[in-house]
Amino acid sequence: MSPTATERRRKHWGWGYEDGQPSREELEAAARGIRERLGFGGDSVEEPVPLEAIELPEPRVEPPASLSDLFRTDRYEAYASNEAELEAVLGWCAEEGIAAIPYGGGTSVVGGVEPRVGDGYRGAVTIDLGALDRVLEVDPVSRAARIQAGARGPALEDQLREHGLTLRHFPQSFEFSTLGGWIATRAGGHFATLYTHIDDLVESVRALTPAGTWESFRLPGSGAGPSPDRLLLGSEGILGVITETWVRVQERPRFKLSVGVAFDSFEDGAEAVRELAQSGLNPSNCRLLDATESEITSAGPAGKSVLVLGFESAHHPVDGAMQIALEAARGHGGDPGEVKGQSTPQPRRGAVRENPPVRGEGGSDPVGSWRHAFLAAPYLRDTFVACGVLSDTFETAITWDRFAEFHGQVTQTARRAIAEACGVAPDGAGSPRLSCRFTHVYPDGPAPYYTVLAPAKRGGEIEQWDEIKAAVSEAVIGAGGTITHHHAVGRDHRPWYDRQRPDPFARALRAAKQAVDPSGILNPGVLIDP
């Protein structure tokens, strides 16, 4: 069993560690602030049901004596600490008809690791990969590293830092999510352009399937048949358990510049972002916030849309690129604030901890404020819910030609659905908030990300969100967007994913799974039916 698992316990309900739960007094202060700021919520504080009060059904299956060391049937986790143990567990599951669910950080927001596997299984086993958390090998010449799949963001970056290197994949879930989980779900990360998904940082993948080890050769690029890695990327655990991977890493950036650029309207900002996304400048940060999002995250002046723009390089100053980008932004009415950062190189190595701050480290400038709010969002969400505010998100991608109409339709549907689900008026003071930002942008279109803040129905929050989510999902795919840009499909997105996926591809994927997992034990119910 991994020692790290006992040291600090994760919350059973909510984001972060048990010891990080805000106190009653802190929550009550937050509730007052929320009510003042939003005009709803905050009339009372409800804390999560304590773990002791939760009745869990007894496990339906009993592991054989030979594997019992690997299993924990209390309310926490079960670990395999090497591939032989993983194989043994998979073998037992296949033999006994037990669903096997690979588990990384457990941060799925789409039911990706929930044991909703249907009645065709004797039980479900969650295979926690947390003990496989090492950087095994570093190739500084090719800028690549072999890393175990269970490594969480901070642990992975800490180990790479010793070599002056970084993966620079910082999804919002960075603190708890794992490399294997990122690959299985095609996670979106730090870079707003170019290397948006983890897909682009993967050099080769090793996965255990019931039919043997699926491991691609370590190559910078190959044109030999369809890419084996690309079939594992996004496979969400249905084809195999990813155990390790070679990823492309980088020298830590020594030149960094960032700036907030205000626009009168989201539309003007979107046109500026389109030009930037098509310019070939490839900024590392290029996130457009609408006025509501900007207000909530204190990123910019009231009523303005704000573009959070940044360039970084380990190789050369980025002042020239920033200048060209600002000129482009001004051409669309953008009003840049002060450019902050490093024009002269920072020392190549150092003890400076440079992971994204995970909590409590606010920023003194608009860009820092936004960055802080971005990373604190999962924590804030728990506080919102405790204070009676429903807080959730949905995200997509769409081509530029359809964006304006898409955005209009989706926001209209969302506002109506939120108001209905909350029993309030869609507009006016104290009405629900719907905000939008671009998390990633491409030459051919943006990836819009929507955040909802609305009065919660106490005790009915899940049903309330399900109602809203179903309505907005219909609107998103009806207007031509993808059901998910980087949140994955899991079990929750299935109804819409099934309608968007080419039917022959669904057949091909089902057959591929059958070929490598003949007993159908691997994470049944995500992506395809068992």
Added chain:
Amino acid sequence: MSPTATERRRKHWGWGYEDGQPSREELEAAARGIRERLGFGGDSVEEPVPLEAIELPEPRVEPPASLSDLFRTDRYEAYASNEAELEAVLGWCAEEGIAAIPYGGGTSVVGGVEPRVGDGYRGAVTIDLGALDRVLEVDPVSRAARIQAGARGPALEDQLREHGLTLRHFPQSFEFSTLGGWIATRAGGHFATLYTHIDDLVESVRALTPAGTWESFRLPGSGAGPSPDRLLLGSEGILGVITETWVRVQERPRFKLSVGVAFDSFEDGAEAVRELAQSGLNPSNCRLLDATESEITSAGPAGKSVLVLGFESAHHPVDGAMQIALEAARGHGGDPGEVKGQSTPQPRRGAVRENPPVRGEGGSDPVGSWRHAFLAAPYLRDTFVACGVLSDTFETAITWDRFAEFHGQVTQTARRAIAEACGVAPDGAGSPRLSCRFTHVYPDGPAPYYTVLAPAKRGGEIEQWDEIKAAVSEAVIGAGGTITHHHAVGRDHRPWYDRQRPDPFARALRAAKQAVDPSGILNPGVLIDP
């Protein structure tokens, strides 16, 4: 039947059109030049067997009357001009157990479209997609275009030019190869970095399979399950017939700079290229030629390795990027020539034909010379063969950490194998030539491309090359390279591809094919066994 097919006939043996065949006198002059320059070959001229002298077996199958209009059983081609016709042909093939081979430009160098389908079929039908050659739709806002799969490079670019746009995918086969063929084989193109393969330019793909239409949604980025497009990319016709695709296009570049940089050794040049590939500068051209390659293509001073370096943009001047890149190159001993091109913008549109010159347009500078030689190479190869010189290539990709050892092993094996196959000494005056260049480079490694010029055994050229190719293929995969970076697998690379591909992936791919092509008629023998 497509009118373009009758207007100008392609050579039945060799590159280009029948009317472009050099005359006897031209070939004899070439032979003298070759002998003088290489020290071998050129002692006689042999022209290809005329088509009339070739005995072709009678077709084994007879199309039904309903389809007879689509079929040509003379020695040229058969066309389907829309999807309904394609479906009818596929249906007939499935019913009758006839292999169906999708055919784009016929430029495969790996036996990708040869009817070597084994004995399990009543016959083989080549489905020529040449009539599907239109740009159907252009979206200038998202910079994307919907284009039929049978469009050849020049036709595709000519149609895009009317909109001020370009795909900028210029493989060496550009003149004759097709968009569908590029996708089916993951072709490598114009850009030496970043957008190296056609994969990166594809927004969505539509293909006909015997199990229905496989069409992905048009999206800038999606994280919904494994990418359906990525399973078609590189599928070499075994999963479906690609009929059309949305691709990412660009404004035509208005700023362009290029320069040749000489290095004392290939190793020094490689180190410079590694720095550039890892710098984030992403030059459009970054091709390192060894001294032999540089000499053959007149790209640089004798005995020097030459880096052909270029930047281009439709958006902003590239002088700054070029300066940083040249500074990096100088740091590795590089000696840049004169930078040529446009620092000030060219007019946005214009009647200027800007396709790569396909023949006869030499360059006045080193970069132009190399570019000319690159594009003329397929023509030159025919001349070489006519004059008794075996001329062929092999290519791969490898990570930087292993490159030096890899290159040493591969060149050693290749020299020995060439000398043996040609019955000559490996070294000394008039010995065979083996040259190397990087066609594409990545942060984690280069894609080396090797060219062989050696004395041919008249009438035994194919066996001679097969012997060399087998030896170098062993050396390439033995030293850790991919069996192909962008030439595809086809039938010729199967023995090595089969050893490099993860076994569970092979099972998955076989099952996927079975699911969408239950009769197994689609291009049997490439990638996997029928």
